[in-house]
Amino acid sequence: MTQQESGGNYGALGIWLNMPYGRDRAYGRYQVMGANVGPWTAKYFGKRLTPQQFVANRAAQDAVARGHLSMLVKKHGYRGAASAWYSGNASLHNSTKPQPGGPSIKDYVDSVMARAGTYKGGGGASEGATYGSTATATPRLDDDELAAQYGLSAGLINSSSELKSLFKQAVAGSWSAAKFQAQLKNTKWWATQSDTLRKYITLKYTDPATWTQNRKEAAAKLNALAVQVGLGNQLRTNGTPTKMLDSAIYYSLALGWSDQRIKDWLGTRVQVHDGYMWGEAGQAWDKLHELAYLNGVKVSNQWYENNVRAVVSGKTTLQTLEDYIRKTAAGQYSAYADQIKAGMNVMDLASPYIKATAQILELAESDVDLFNPHVAKAMTAKPGLDQPKGSGAQMPLWQFETELRNDPLWRKTNNARESMMSVARQVAKDFGMAF
Template identity: 65%
Template structure:
């Protein structure tokens, strides 16, 4: 089948992507969404408009600019069409790969391509905008979420909602589709503006008077906050494939730039959000997590994953210290192993105090010493049994402990047991004169 003409192909793609709607907005997928009649991903809007429209636009500006949308798609898809043909161009637009027969995706690439080509057969010369004139389906009002709208005016949605006056102004701006410049002019006449910190006023003013400098400072803030996020255990907050920052990182950079938060406050705020992933934590939270697990283990105590996670976050956020939690663990261990309470409170670990029992268990039951700890039933009993009249710092007598080990069914299967029984048998035989 011969390729459709470019105009037919382009029209078919608009029908496939948005039904011809310049105001269409896609759903969020991995931190990004598609914008406009041709559903251009947000991450591509800036570089593509700079190259094909001559001015770098934000996704919101792109959504409201039909000419920019047409210019971009003609530039990008025109190149794909010349290089790969209609089918390859459709595959590239959908998947980033020119092979139209691939089966991955939902719907699969080949189904998307077939659908576009099928629609192209229905083309009857409809106007597409751009060099073809017209402009296609009339643009509808952008359906941005409130967070995006707030950011387009240089503020966070949380900050807008913190003030009734600011919230009222924002509603007027949204309903009236104010430009960012008009919003800023009105903002400077509010009582809210006059009572805000110099840091915030400078941040908002810089965003609209010197966007290049503002962008440089924002990039530096994002890099600094990402390093802090990694340090406290939140992990890398920048997608290395798309270069997009997470919403948490954007908020952190805003708190630093606009609100002037100190590093200590930012660390506390980020640290409180650290979570365990795949059974462990990262960064400083991970170091605390490991330390608490080790302390609990060598003192024969078990706590829930929630306990470790909560307290690791608290340490990183500065609400408590490792020493405070170590004291808590030692106090609990001293109560559990009361015969050794004084030594444990003084800094010795219950595992070290249990070493004679661990060694005896390994020797008599012929088990690897590394497999025996305070959670072994024999060792736990020896460490927690209360001996009437025993001195502080002593548990079950070792001879008694060894006798009890020999009652374990495992002992009867050991070489120790067999040799012991053979020794007894030989002695009995000697006593009866049956052996010498």
């Protein structure tokens, strides 16, 4: 908090004034009228103080100024809040009538706005801090309090030069929260980040306690997944999260990765152990593993290690390796070669078969991928003798579903039992044994 005329003096006392409710004076760094000290300290400090106790308690003075100013800003906006603090009436911010012992309300408010977010001491009978005091003070909302009016925080705003510039404009122009949010959505910062990432970053700065709790819960879940895929407790070293766990948490919370995708990502690290790669090498490593998985291509860990090193050393490019994976996938899934070369992933092309397998065999869809034998067979079907060479041979879905029902697993499903019961009832009915 800053002051205008009390010089930061928490022990400042204003002159005695004849107020409508009786004789009174202002107290403390922010020059709060004596009549307001009791109710305001009870409300914002949690303990009702006398004016003498208030003057001696810096924390109480700061709490009152911070709490009451925040309320005024939310209720009246910046100009109205400045007017209410000075005169007790938010609607008088354009009044040019001289005030006892101080400037007109308009001059006072204009001066406050020129100082970008400050609220100068003064105050009337009900709202103000002083009224005609010779020791008027200037409480100022700090950056966090000002930022909170726009649903953000000083930490988040200061993390981006673009947000910082926008925030300064908003404070100087007394923008409403709605206007600030509208302008925020026009920024490059907003446009270049996903909704999930924006929420993650915003929560980090505006509600760090919840952000931290979310990370703790994610860490516990990810540790369980790591054990499941064979990583053991490699996500922690002596109880301390490793870079791998931090990355997994970030992918899960900030990028919105599903548990299955996280599991796949963690699974690629089971064999490499201490050979886990970081920085640019780690980014290339992750991208190649993901692209290969989504396109049903299997290559050795040694291939990954050798080629990632080649990328970071400038001997090849990531694009060259991605083209190699797609070319390999196009060869494996010839019926879809054109789509794969055009940039579609085989996992997306196989979606109808994956969904059918999960539904008919009663499996979790996340447990069915391109390496499922039924899906693999359907996706790699060869053209018939009567088909032109290179035309591909996408297996009809009805044929695929028929073959699924020949799988021994199907007989153990509820679908199979219901189907067989239905057939049995029909047979019995045909023989006149059931109606």
